Amino acid sequence: MGRRRRAWWRVAVVGAVLGAVAGAPGAPVLAASGAPVQSPSPPSSASLSSSPPSSTTASSYAFVAGAPSVTGTVSTGAAELLEPGTTYRSSLPSEGKVYYRLDLDGTSTVYVAATAVPPADAPVAATEGVRVTVQDADGRACSAPDTATIGAGRSPRPLTAWGARALPSKRSLCRGAGTYYVAVERVLRTESVPGDWDLELAPVLEPRLRQAGPSSAPESWDSATPSPPVSGAVRVRGGGGFGSATALEQGVWRDDVRPGQTLFYKVPVGWGQQVYATAELGSASAGGASGGSGNGLVPGAVNLALYNPVRGLVDDTSISYSGSQRSGALAAVPPVGYDNRYAVSGRVSGMRFAGAYYLVVHLAARVGEEFGDGPLGLTLRVRVKGEAGGGPGYAGESEPAGLFQAGLGGLGSSSGDGVVAGAGDGGASGGGGAGMKAVAFGGIGAGTLVLVVLGVWVVVGRRRAAGV
Incomplete structure (x- = not known):
């Protein structure tokens, strides 16, 4: 009887373990003998071509779930504290600056990105936008103010600007430990349309290096733009915000985008690697999909932007649209390197660390007026060139942890519509493995x-x- 009890106990444990394993994401299926059974192949791009369009609602932004709320104050004396590594939810008034507080040490670099979201139906001007500045306790800027504007599309969309207290710094007043402030404000507001914009704040800490590195930007780098991948497209669904961006690797990706919609994707880029991307918007149906006239031109209809792991803008491009298929490409950017931060050009200095680089695509709401509100086909061609190398050797951990890692683990999991199958074309490096x-x-x-x-x-x- 004792032996039978032990045997039944062992069978029960094995059954429970195998049941748990079978239910784990990505786990192999086991036969009764314990041998692996061939799992079904992932759906091909052809079978996915009939997938429904992205679930992201046009003109919306997916804020990070569970983000604590903070209130911007008109005076620094009552400013609420932002902790690096935590993403916050706030709001931005139509007039005046609002302040948030940072308590910083004297060795780390801290970045703060602010994503402002206008109401979907708000009339906006091309020059209207948001500005961010990090200041010391005496009101002096620690970095040049960064401004993001609506652009030629004149379409309400998420706008992201960033500020920093960077070390080592030539600005001696911003080197020490102490209290600093983040100032966020609207610029060139449309006078006839007052009202708050929603705001997401993402403070990030970059630790110092174990040993001092180069203090000047690289003198040269390969600025030739390679040909985009040409393999079959794999269907994806873009995320609705930075926190829910869909993970991509090198390859060709197919999505649908509606007028007024912004889609977010992230691409792992390692130290020493270069990232390139193009966006193609498909042609509209004759006469417009749902009531549009179909005979106009929409300037700046598509905006394609590249942001670095701390949400700093690296480069963007706009594409006008008249109903025929159009494409646009980001300019060539240098390989990821710590010393890029010393460059004057934002397109170079933004490529300062490894990690998840974000591709953000917005389709102007005015496209719906001309060509209907039905979705248009969107194709992204992504190439990552070069082999990933070792990092500069940080003396501590970033906040949030793992932010400056290019591997899948450093990216975190997408909270969008799941993991995407790879679509590489066997090109420069590491395509097709997500x-x-x-x-x-x-x-x-x-x-x-x-x-x-x-x-x-x-x-x-x-x-x-x-x-x-």
Whole structure:
């Protein structure tokens, strides 16, 4: 009877473990014998071509779930504290600056990105936007004010600007530990349309280096733009915000975008790698999809932007649209390098760390007036050139942790519509592995669970046999 109890107990444990493993994301399916069974192949791009359009609602922004709320104050004396590594929700009034507080040490660099979201139906001017500045306790700027504006499309969309207290710094007044302030304000507001904009604040800490590195920007780099990938497109669904950006790797990706909609994607880029991207907007149906006249030209109809891991704008481009298919490409950017930060050009200085680089696509609401509010086909061609190298050697951990890592683990999981299968074309580096990496990770994690539990089972069984 004792042996039977032990046998039944072992069977129950194995059954529970295998059940848990079978339910784990990316886990291999096991036959009754314990041997792996071939899992079904992921759907092909052809089968995905009939997928429904992105679930992101036009003119919306997906704020980070559970983000604590803070209130910007008109005086620094009552400014609320922002902790690096935490994303916050706030609002931006139509007039005047609002302030937030930072308590900083004397060794780390801190960045703060502010994403302002106008109401979907708000009339906006091309020059209207948001400005961010980080200041010391005496009101002196620690970095040049950064401004993001609506642009030629004149369409309400999320606007992101950033500020920094960077170390080492030539600005001696911003080197020490102490209290600093983030000032956020609207610029060139449309006078006839008062009202708050929603705001997302993302403070980030970059630790110092273990050893001093170069203090000047690289003198030269390969600025030739490679040909975009030409493999078959894989269907994806873009995220609705930075926090829910859909993870992509090198390859060709197919989505749908509606007028007024902004889609977010993220691409892992390692130290020493270069990222390139193009966006193609498909042609509209004759006469407009849903009531549009179909005979106009929309300046700046599509905006494609590249942001770095702390949400700092690296480069963007706009495409006008008249109903025929159009494409636009980002300018060539340098390989990711720590010393890029010393460059004058924002397109170079923004490529200062490895991690998730964001591709953000906005389709102007005015496209709906001319060509209907139905979705248009969007194709992204992404290339990552070069082999990822080692980092500069940080003396501590970033906040949030893992931000300046280019691997899948450093990116975090997408809170959009799931992991995307790779679509690389065998080009320069590492294309086509996102889906397989995710499956492999899940399989390894499940396998580890099996080994741990079975190890405990063996130990317990031996102790029972020994009468312990």
